Amino acid sequence: MLMTESATERPGARTVRRLARPDAAARGRGGQRFLLLGLILAGGYSLFPVWWLIVAATKDRTGLYQSGGLWFSGMHLWDNLRQLVTYDHGIFLRWTANSFLYAGVGSLGGTLIALATGYGLARFDFPGRGVVFACVVGSFLIPIALLTLPLYLLFSSIGLVDTPWAMLVPCLINPFSVYLAKVYTESTVPFELLEAARLDGAGELRIFFSIVLRMMVTGGATVFLLAFVNTWNAFFLPLTVLRGEENWTLNLGLYNWTGKRLESGIDLTSLVLTGALLSIVPLAVMMTAMRRYWRTGVTLGALK
Numbered sequence: 001m002l003m004t005e006s007a008t009e010r011p012g013a014r015t016v017r018r019l020a021r022p023d024a025a026a027r028g029r030g031g032q033r034f035l036l037l038g039l040i041l042a043g044g045y046s047l048f049p050v051w052w053l054i055v056a057a058t059k060d061r062t063g064l065y066q067s068g069g070l071w072f073s074g075m076h077l078w079d080n081l082r083q084l085v086t087y088d089h090g091i092f093l094r095w096t097a098n099s100f101l102y103a104g105v106g107s108l109g110g111t112l113i114a115l116a117t118g119y120g121l122a123r124f125d126f127p128g129r130g131v132v133f134a135c136v137v138g139s140f141l142i143p144i145a146l147l148t149l150p151l152y153l154l155f156s157s158i159g160l161v162d163t164p165w166a167m168l169v170p171c172l173i174n175p176f177s178v179y180l181a182k183v184y185t186e187s188t189v190p191f192e193l194l195e196a197a198r199l200d201g202a203g204e205l206r207i208f209f210s211i212v213l214r215m216m217v218t219g220g221a222t223v224f225l226l227a228f229v230n231t232w233n234a235f236f237l238p239l240t241v242l243r244g245e246e247n248w249t250l251n252l253g254l255y256n257w258t259g260k261r262l263e264s265g266i267d268l269t270s271l272v273l274t275g276a277l278l279s280i281v282p283l284a285v286m287m288t289a290m291r292r293y294w295r296t297g298v299t300l301g302a303l304k
Helices: 001-055 062-064 076-090 091-123 127-139 144-158 165-172 174-186 191-199 202-217 219-232 236-241 250-263 271-281 283-302
Strands: none
Touching: 001 271, 076 091, 076 191, 076 202, 076 271, 091 127, 091 165, 091 174, 091 250, 091 271, 127 165, 127 174, 144 236, 144 271, 165 236, 165 271, 165 283, 174 219, 202 219, 219 283, 236 250, 236 283, 250 271
16 A cells, blocks of 8 residues: 555656756756856956056057057057166166065065964964964954054164165064964874874974975965065055165055156156056966965875
């Protein structure tokens, strides 16, 4: 009796499921289309300023003010590039070199310090560790604008204002990078591996440089990239601690060129836009280069 009822109910249940499946598939396709439309709109919104900048960098002064901003009006990109690198005895190249110095050296040193500090907070037990970590978390919640004036007063008292050290020293200390390094160490570096290395007679420095750093390549690449982008785009700190234009960053130099139109009547808008376009190239290259380390880290985690 039960078998007969279940046998008679199964075809109807299958019919209901067959009728329900197309509706669920239609809803799924509708959700995918909505998500795809949202991604297209977000991508267009993000790429719109870049497109405008590319178009503007190809125009001369007349084309900037007398043509539409979203399409080309003559190809003057090479002329703008030549004027950019030769104006004021090539000061743009000096600003570019300064930006690479501050962002490259400062971020590399800051990444090493952050990884060492994060590793120490994650894998060493010492009195006051919780207080130190709380100070680290609390410090990166303070806006950098509030720390700029105290940094200026400190550097002024020790004679570091208007020197490269006024930019490099703040880049070496990044509490948010320390926090990221600590979190990544806790999920990547096991206690058993460290104890095995100590039993084999390895010292703490050897363990850190030979084992820990190799296991934290992915985290280190992330910390370095975030620090590089943050330093490359810095504006308020170099505006405060750098005075002579020979030590300026790229952003600060381009900002100074925009003010010359009001001060001396010299219109450098074409050079500013061309320089702004070139300033985003290192960031794009850095993002592309760091993908290799992220992909390596994900593959290594999957193998483990």
